[in-house]
Amino acid sequence: MFPLFFTTLLLVLASSQAWGKLLIDYHGGDAPSKLGKIELERFSLGDHVSAGKGGNDVFIKSENDNALGLPALHYKRSAHFRRAEVRMLDHEIREGKTYYVGFTMRLTNSRPGLVFFQWKKADKFVSPRQNIPFHMEFVGRDELTLGYTTPGGNGSQRKPVWRGKFSTGNSTAHIHKVAFAINTKNDGSGWLEFYLDGVKQTFDNGQDRLKNVYLFTGRTFPKLGIYRGEAARGNERNRQDHTFNSYVYRVQISDRSLDEIAEAGGLDGAGKPNEPEPEPTSTKSPKPKPTKKPKPTSSEEPAPTTTPAPEPEPTSSDDTSSEPPSSSTTTDPEATLAEDASPTTTPAPSDPSSCKDKKRRREERRSRKRRSHKHKRRNNKHKRGLAQ
């Protein structure tokens, strides 16, 4: 009896250490507080809405993604709301480290200006200014960019350094897995790597690591949610087009290794949910693997690039209004977009297969997902229970 008790105790201790590795380990359905601090805002910057007080217009709550039957953190933001985000690890990010951020999510729709991830510097007026070191911003329907802000000036010298597709809609094909390796050295040798659906991405400069960047010039942390892309004041056309729902199913953040965020970030070889199914002839589905084994911990290459160093003191006294308005508020993006009759529907990715096939595959995927979900749950329970 004693040995059993003792062994159990040891295992519990060992496992609590193992489980404590991740800075964030969020499962859809967990309380939002497990992820961070909810921030909701009306049209104007600073016009906050308390969590739970935004009615059906703006909220972030744990509930099932009903379209897919998956537990999620559901974000909703209607046309004239500016922000529904969760601020993670505020005050906890340090200089000179590497952070691994992974998340699995779905967006119902997209439009220019919409941002779903920010690596944000809260003290944006502290020199060198760098309001949002980097973020993920749509520049068109399902056309995504990663924008990097060079420190200095007005703090918003941001430009896209990566472009790609990011589908949105209401099926499992629109679930995406995103991962970043973020190095916070502040001596000009910081770097960033980015994975989308298990594939390491190449930046516009042809490299798969954005080198010599500054990702920690002050109080910086990640934010996940729905930001910008709102309808301009007074614009009541296409409200649906500016209304967004986001479902977050999994978030993992580590300061140790990419492996630790493999599940949320899509690096575990489990494949991206929108990968076309293999031909029915193959018995076992080959799992799509990341093309390269990521090695974000490898030594720095001293490759001088064009990234300028942070400027000293900004001389301009602009920016009293804080963040620059997004394109959606300055110019009316509606004007540049065709007024189509069904703005809320996002065309599904083209699929050469028949509808029936598609349906069957979706069913297969779903049940596989359910099984693996169940399996994981059972495993986790098992682990917690047996402490191993």
Ligand SMILES: *[C@@H]1O[C@H](CO)[C@@H](O)[C@H](O)[C@H]1NC(C)=O
């Ligand atoms: C900040 O500076 C950049 C480049 O210097 C400029 O493109 C941008 O419009 C400025 N933003 C604001 C809000 O002044």
Ligand SMILES: *[C@@H]1O[C@H](CO)[C@@H](O)[C@H](O)[C@H]1NC(C)=O
């Ligand atoms: C997707 O779901 C949202 C509500 O969550 C709905 O407003 C929208 O019309 C749906 N889109 C499609 C293409 O069915």
